Amino acid sequence: xxxxxxxLLGIRELSAEEIIFLLDTADAFKEVGTREIKxxxxxRGKTLVNFFVEPSTRxxxxxxxxxxxxxxxxxxxxxxxxxxxxxxxxxxxxKILEAYHADLIVLRxxxxxxxxxxxxxxxxxxxxxxxGAHEHPTxxxxxxxxxxxxxxxxAGLHVAIIGDILFSRVARSNIFGLxxxxxxxxxxxxxxxxxxxxxxxxxxxxxxxxxxxxxADVVNLLRIQHxxxxxxxxxxxxxxxxxxxxxxxxxxRLKPDCLIMHPGPINRGVEIDSELADGTQSVxxxxxxxxxxxxxxxxxLCGGIAT
Amino acid sequence: xxxxxxxxALRRIAHEIVERNPQLDTVILAGxxxxxxxxxxxxxxxxxxxxxxxxxxxxxxxxxxxxxxxxRPELPRVQASTLPLPLEGKTVIxxxxxxxxxxxxxxxxxxxxSFGRPARIQLAAxxxxxxxxxxxxxxxxxxxxxxxPGEQVRLRLEDVDGEPDAVWLIKEEKA
Numbered sequence: 001x002x003x004x005x006x007x008l009l010g011i012r013e014l015s016a017e018e019i020i021f022l023l024d025t026a027d028a029f030k031e032v033g034t035r036e037i038k039x040x041x042x043x044r045g046k047t048l049v050n051f052f053v054e055p056s057t058r059x060x061x062x063x064x065x066x067x068x069x070x071x072x073x074x075x076x077x078x079x080x081x082x083x084x085x086x087x088x089x090x091x092x093x094x095k096i097l098e099a100y101h102a103d104l105i106v107l108r109x110x111x112x113x114x115x116x117x118x119x120x121x122x123x124x125x126x127x128x129x130x131x132g133a134h135e136h137p138t139x140x141x142x143x144x145x146x147x148x149x150x151x152x153x154x155a156g157l158h159v160a161i162i163g164d165i166l167f168s169r170v171a172r173s174n175i176f177g178l179x180x181x182x183x184x185x186x187x188x189x190x191x192x193x194x195x196x197x198x199x200x201x202x203x204x205x206x207x208x209x210x211x212x213x214x215x216a217d218v219v220n221l222l223r224i225q226h227x228x229x230x231x232x233x234x235x236x237x238x239x240x241x242x243x244x245x246x247x248x249x250x251x252x253r254l255k256p257d258c259l260i261m262h263p264g265p266i267n268r269g270v271e272i273d274s275e276l277a278d279g280t281q282s283v284x285x286x287x288x289x290x291x292x293x294x295x296x297x298x299x300x301l302c303g304g305i306a307t
Numbered sequence: 308x309x310x311x312x313x314x315x316a317l318r319r320i321a322h323e324i325v326e327r328n329p330q331l332d333t334v335i336l337a338g339x340x341x342x343x344x345x346x347x348x349x350x351x352x353x354x355x356x357x358x359x360x361x362x363x364x365x366x367x368x369x370x371x372x373x374x375x376x377x378x379r380p381e382l383p384r385v386q387a388s389t390l391p392l393p394l395e396g397k398t399v400i401x402x403x404x405x406x407x408x409x410x411x412x413x414x415x416x417x418x419x420x421s422f423g424r425p426a427r428i429q430l431a432a433x434x435x436x437x438x439x440x441x442x443x444x445x446x447x448x449x450x451x452x453x454x455x456p457g458e459q460v461r462l463r464l465e466d467v468d469g470e471p472d473a474v475w476l477i478k479e480e481k482a
Contacts, residue, residue: 002381004380028370028387037420039421044376304377304382
């Protein structure tokens, strides 16, 4: 196949073939990171605007490094420096970005659908860097990439996603991607955060972590988003750790080759025991490195086609 | 060109590479995917069959170094480049199937320089169809094939395309 999309808005609308194409392209860009000169002229002369209405350090930095390695010029706009808080609408902001001739816009926004809103109105490529509780496609791609790099394939694996699923765009993008590539997915967490409705997507839901420990090929631990928790959803830290934390004792019950993943930042001692986070089964830092390759691939493909 | 003619052309290139590079152990054949990689492998085999040392082989994908970014409505698959390192002191011979405008070769030279600084870069191509757009020439050419700009050169190699080795010149179709 050949790549034809100018935007990456979510994993849901991608075919399995497109996902594989992105992962294969990321393989090529991972190689660039091993060169003496870790920079290619692929997006020379293009301008990328990192537009983060919601705060984020690691995703923004990852996109910025990826863009720099592709020779694009990068402008960062964050919520605090943006006139959105002065009451400008997203539509007006979009027009301003277009007037600056931004070729690529990487958008992080608290409202689901904001990237699509921009993509439909702009000639620029729009990359979703996380929108509300909707999707975070590049995180899912880097998770899939990391799984594939270790296991050879995603098909047939049993992947457990643990934690705050209800509010998690990372979980949603991961679920779509894993199912499309043929993995079996189990969601684990308290019933308030992992409602049974998710089973309609084709996954299994359980409220007992102990049920998946022995069969999982991958455990992906999501961060407890303290800033987003409302009391009625969350059992309290101590109880969460007791029921859903990957403690040392639970770690011993994992398959020896089970991968431990986490999108970061980690709450050590909450989602995961500190030693396990740094242990041999953990691929948490590899996820960060792979994120660069995956984002280079996305920027290259979406920003590199004629629009 | 049929399989026998392609083989003869490759043997001639292999002999020229041996003649012009007394230190074959410093030679690296860098194929441009996918047919250039196949040709580089065949050249290495032929050189070895002449009783010479095995030359290094690699692949150099030029996609990230092209000068036409943003002009194509769809993008093909990018492959990882692999070159035996370090390149310092080496002769890197770019191996391509059809040598045309020279833009691919320029991109390949750019890509190679991001891996290091070889002593020299040379170019081998199975077919030279002319119509250069850059001041680049081939060092080893299997066959010069005069073409009109609108014509197509169609090359098939058994191990890449699953069809017998052959080269066709496809004339301009009148609309």
